[in-house]
Amino acid sequence: MKPVTTLLSITRLLSVGGCLLLGSCSQGEDALTSGASGNARIPINVEASLADVVTTRTAGYTPVPSGGAIGVFRTAPVTADSPAQRDVKYTYNGTKWSPESEATQIVVGAENATLCAYYPQGSVSFTANTTQTALTVKDYTAADDLCYAHKPVQAQVNNANRAVSFLMEHAYxxxxxxxxxxxxxxxxxxxxxxxxxxxxxxxxxxxxxxxxxxxxxxxxxxxxxxxxxxxxxxxxxxxxxxxxxxxxxxxxxxxxxxxxxxxxxxxxxxxxxxxxxxxxxxxxxxxxxxxxxxxxxxxxxxxxxxxxxxxxxxxxxxxxxxxxxxxxxxxxxx
CATH class of the missing domain: 2.60.40.2630 (Immunoglobulin-like)
Structure with missing residues (x-):
């Protein structure tokens, strides 16, 4: 059995070495599942809940309704090859969250990212290049019930920790x-x-x-x-x-x-x-x-x-x- 074990070990080493030489595995499935080394930019996994009063009559959170969408901002770090990402749409289908497109989805590198989010996505407009929006007196409707999370639950979000949870609070x-x-x-x-x-x-x-x-x-x-x-x-x-x-x-x-x-x-x-x-x-x-x-x-x-x-x-x-x-x-x- 020892020769077989040695052969498998050599095969794995060659595979890893091939990936490093060719650079073809940095965005692969293993990297997405287990995190990534270096500064490879990896898409985040998003989920969000809304502030509510649960059946125990204490403050809690309830899932975003199916079809609901949030807007996510990544405001730091910002570099020449990794500009800020603003109001990126993520939609919940009742089972999972998905970005509007792979081209615009939020990506993070090795450095911890600064993120915030709001709901419903598209319900307000933001001052250019900021996370600021207006609150004005208006009739209550669910569509105008602006909720936000100034940061995710996770203390660290990077390419090795890309699961992101937002607990949304009422702005109004x-x-x-x-x-x-x-x-x-x-x-x-x-x-x-x-x-x-x-x-x-x-x-x-x-x-x-x-x-x-x-x-x-x-x-x-x-x-x-x-x-x-x-x-x-x-x-x-x-x-x-x-x-x-x-x-x-x-x-x-x-x-x-x-x-x-x-x-x-x-x-x-x-x-x-x-x-x-x-x-x-x-x-x-x-x-x-x-x-x-x-x-x-x-x-x-x-x-x-x-x-x-x-x-x-x-x-x-x-x-x-x-x-x-x-x-x-x-x-x-x-």
Whole structure:
């Protein structure tokens, strides 16, 4: 048996030597499976999950839906023969992730790569040669629910460690209104709400309707979010049911569901709300203790009641953002 063993060993040595001499095995199947030596650039293997509230009512992650796609950035290292790669599309088919094309897929060498990603791919545009994009107030839709991972789970990603997992967090906060017309209070008109205005109770305080986010930075980085303060935000509701038909006695309107840039309000400054009801303004202030800001990944639901000619804040519900069941996991501040 010894001659056979010796022969096999010699054969393996010759095979390895042939690969080294000819350079034909550097991108072969063995290299892809087991990693690569030197600075050979090897495609990464991608997977991603989205932040959610799992059945245990704790923060967790849920798989990207089948057909969903993420955009991946490799921002370092950058050399003349290995430029940065930006917004490279990877799609999940329910079983595996695939790049849009082999020509554009993310590749890594011996040096650890800097990667970040976002979802859904193509839902936003980025400032040229950056990982910065705009967050603006808009209606909530799943397509506009920007999620991102400023880095992969793995501490090291290189040609010997090319498996990459991204855990995506919500970039936006959600703001909802629940407006009820009291069933017993004497209100003589149709209760048509044609406008909702939101502003800090103290002028000049922290309040944003547009911000820029850098998806390559963590939320704890003070430079991740930038933007100029806004004086107020006004929503024209004249064309909505609350503006055309009005709210009947005992009924509740929950049609307002907005994506807002995340922000912390100025300390001890409440939020002033002005509703135009049947052509007249009614104002109420949400105390700072009930609403200290709009946090990324959370839903803030402001519960208002119209009691005759008085507008009252019933409560503010703060809950984790869940695509499984948005009606649970509430923390109510009365």
């Amino acid at each position: 906060s959600r703001l909802q209104f629940s407006i009820t017309r009291n069933s017993t209070a004497d209100y003589p008109n149709a209760c048509k709400i044609t406008s909702i205005q939101m502003e800090p109770a103290t002028a000049g305080s922290e309040f944003y309707t547009a911000r820029t986010i850098n998806v390559g930075l963590p939320a704890t980085n003070g430079s991740q979010l930038t933007g100029s303060k806004a004086a107020s935000w006004t929503l024209n509701t004249a064309a909505l049911a609350m503006g055309t038909a009005g709210i009947s006695k005992g009924a509740t309107d929950t049609s307002i569901d907005k994506l807002f840039p995340p922000q912390a309000f100025s300390a001890n400054v409440g939020t002033k709300l002005t509703l135009t009801i049947d052509g007249k303004n009614q104002t109420v202030t949400v105390p700072y203790a009930k609403l200290t800001g709009l946090k990324a990944g959370e839903i803030s639901r402001i519960m208002l009641e119209i009691q005759g000619t008085e507008l009252v804040v019933e409560s503010v519900q703060i809950k984790q953002w869940s695509t499984i069941n948005s009606g649970t996991h509430d923390s109510t501040l009365d």
